[in-house]
Each structure stands twice: as C-alpha cells, then as structure tokens.
Amino acid sequence: MERFIEVSEGISLWVEARGPASAPALLLIMGANASGLAWPDALVDRLAQDYRVIRYDHRDTGASTWAFETKPYPLTRLAEDALAVLDALGHERAHVVGLSLGGFLVQWLMVAHPERLRSATVMCASALGGTPPLADGTAQAPIDPELLEFWSHMFEPRTREQEIAWRLENWRRLNGRVLPFEPEEFRALEERIMAHAGRADNPGAHARADYSALMRGAELPRVTVPTLVIATPEDPTTPASSSQHLAESLPCSTLVTIEGMGHALPRAVVPRVAEAILRHVHAVDGTRE
Template structure:
C-alpha cells in the first residue's frame, strides 16, 4: 500500500511487521521522508506493526501550497490511523515528528499508547529565523540549504565516518518539495506548546541528542520537565540521533515501548 487516500489527499505510507501486533506510528523530521527510519525497522518490526508515512509536503506525499500548522500535521496522522482502521498506536516522532507527537498527546491522548519525542522542542524561535529560511527556499530552492543542514544534523566525525548515510540524507533534503518544506517551516515558526504539554498523561520518553545544535539538549529537558512522569535518555549524537546512534536509539525506544 504505497499510497493511501486520506480525506481526498494522497499520503505515501509503508507498513512492516505482523498483523495483530501493537501498532507503532513513526513521523519524520523536517526535510526527510519515511526512509529515515530504515535502520530501526528490522528490530522494531519484530515487536510492532510499524506504520510510517511521508508527512505532508515531504517525500512522495504531495505538497499543497497552503498554510500548514502543527495541528494540521497532527490531524493528518490521525486521519491515516482512521483510514487504516487503527484505533490506538504508539508514537515515535523526531524533530518535527516530535512536535506533532506533542500536539497529539495533548489533544488526542486517547489515541496514543506510549509516546517517544526525539530531538525535538516545544517552541522554536525566533520567527525571523524561520521567515528567512522560508524566503530562501522559496526563491533559491532546497539545494542551498543542504550543506548547512547536514552540518547541524550530524557531528563532524559522523559526517566523515558515515558518508553513505550522510549522502542518503543529503538526497532526502535535496528532493524535498520546496513548497512543503517552506510551509512546514511556517508551522514550526508558529508553534508554542510549552504550557499545553503539561496536560499530557501518556507515558513519554524524550530522546535528547547531547550534541544537537538544532534542538539543543535544553529543549529536550524542558519537555521532559513539563510532562508529568516523562523519562529521558541522552545519546552522543547531533540532531538525527536515530541515524548517528542507531543501536542506542533502537534499544532505548524498544525498551520503553515494551514497558
């Protein structure tokens, strides 16, 4: 089922794992697609029915040029669950996917089991930074953002030692529709969940990249401090910690989800 019609819009999805297993829904970061989760799928699909999707305006999910919000992106995830007949799922989202997860856990906690919020933030300012990035990508395209983004997302030693992985992420960035990227930037710019996440009652694990300049450790600790009972784990990684520390990420999430 590579494409799923959701409320008249197409979303690219992939499902791995046995039917009847607990469902784990994965949500990608800004500028990537569902293949960012490839390293974790062999292990996670042994325990879960893993559903992943290209978020709106990313990968093979079409990019409509209209205002996006975190609430809209969360509604997409709910609609995908509905279209697949899934009442409840665990959640794992990284960066933008973690922002969507915060909104879902706040407003639709009954649809979620355990929630993993990785390398993310509840608020990301200043607005001028995002406005500048939106102008850049709309006028110059995605290519100009690729190298500086890779430098934020991976530590220098990982960029040197894991060139194949870095090249794959570079390709994801370069092929992300500029319109989809720009509108998701606007959604992040307008987001402030610092107070609302205090109402989250779901079990939460916050994964923090100890060397993450995009969503610094302080942002992860702020989330964990705000959500009652939230656990936290810090990995020696920059922003895409599931790629830089795949084994540690996979184990931390698996142990948490299996409770």
C-alpha cells in the first residue's frame, strides 16, 4: 500500500506499508537527505512477515514535498512527521527503527514521546549530544575528515550521470573497508530513487536545518523504552565506541555488533540486521520468530 499523507499545510509525505494490517506497526526512519527506498526491499519484506512495516520519504526527499527554501524547519520537525505518519495510518504505538539521522530522531522520540514507542532500534548513530571522549579523555572526531572533505562537494552542479557517480562514491566510502562494495547494487538503488523522486539533484535541506533542539542526550538515562543499539564497526561516521556509549546511556538497552558493517545496508548485511531487529521486537512483544 502506497499513499501520500499531508503532515502540515502544503507538505505531503510518500508512505508505503507492507505486511499484515492487523500486526503491530514497525516504523522505519531513514537518515538525512535519504529516501525511504534506501531501506532494502529484502529487509522490509523479511520484517513484514511478522509486522506492519512502514517506510516513508522525509520531507525534502524522494517523492515527498520539497519546500525547505520557502518553509524551513528544525530537524525535530522530521521526528514529528514520523508521529504524523503513525497517526494517519491509525497506529497509536509502534516499534521504531532509525538509521543515521533516523537514529537521532528515534532517540528524540524516546525522550519526548516515549508513550508512542513499543521499542526502539538505533543504528549508525551516536547518543544525542555528540560522541564520547576517548579513553585518555581527549576529544574524538565523530566523522572521518576525508569523508567530510568529500561531502563538501555534495551540492556542486552535476549531470545526472555525474550525480550517480558521486552517490556511488559516497556509498563506497560509507560501506567501510571490510565488506565487498557492489557498485551495481547501489547504482540500481540510486536510479530507482531518482525515478521515484522525479528529479536527480542531491537533496540537502536536512544539512541546513537547525539541529539544536535534538540535543537532549542528558535525558537518555531516564528513558525506559526497550532499545536495541546496533554497533557498526566499519562506520566512518560513528565509531564503535559511540554505540557502546549510547547503550550505556540507556537503562533498558541491548548492544549488538554486526561485524563488517559500515554506514550502509548492502545485501550482505540484511539478514543479520533483520535477525537482530526481529529478535528484539519479538522479545518486547513476548513472541518468537
């Protein structure tokens, strides 16, 4: 089932739901400037065997409304959009899974609206408020400097083919250095996203949105939402110690490490990610796979 949901005046989000309509809802929240199609179909279909799985395009991504230039917003608006999606589909509560910025949005929901979450899963994201210091007390850079330099060219004018090439190189860097990078897999993804969005320019609104209201990390120790933290050791944006720090900040958390995984969801990691999420949500629901 696909539909558009109006979350505020003039702003509509593309939403897709799969799985039994009577099953508990499981909401997937993607990262910054990313379409919901970045959640692999294989992962969605596996989760949808047991749950009503919902993925959607953030505003200013994919087929949703692009209007940041005339209607700017803080990043917390994206978290509120997630609740609006649940409301529109008639779900009072849901298991919520977030990757990258989606992981930060899930944490904000855990703090601001814990009553809406059956459980939370966070991957490829550190605790709200930044990364922890290294063991010797020195500051730790949260993102690889070479990746930051690469990202500084994100919005340069490019042809469609040049844009695909830039995105493939971005995925190659995010994939990490352990798992093989399959460029055709990610080319197919990006071509599908461009066709879905009806445009080939690089979304960038979320990089310009105010993030300050997200910084509620001091409140995490009071959160009682059952939370799975997935550590991704090859992630160039989130050191493994950051995932451990996040798990230690939450009193009701479980930490699972997916060896070899970076800041991406290639087909090689999908079975392990699905298994970890399903084990977590089934435990919360008191059911078994």
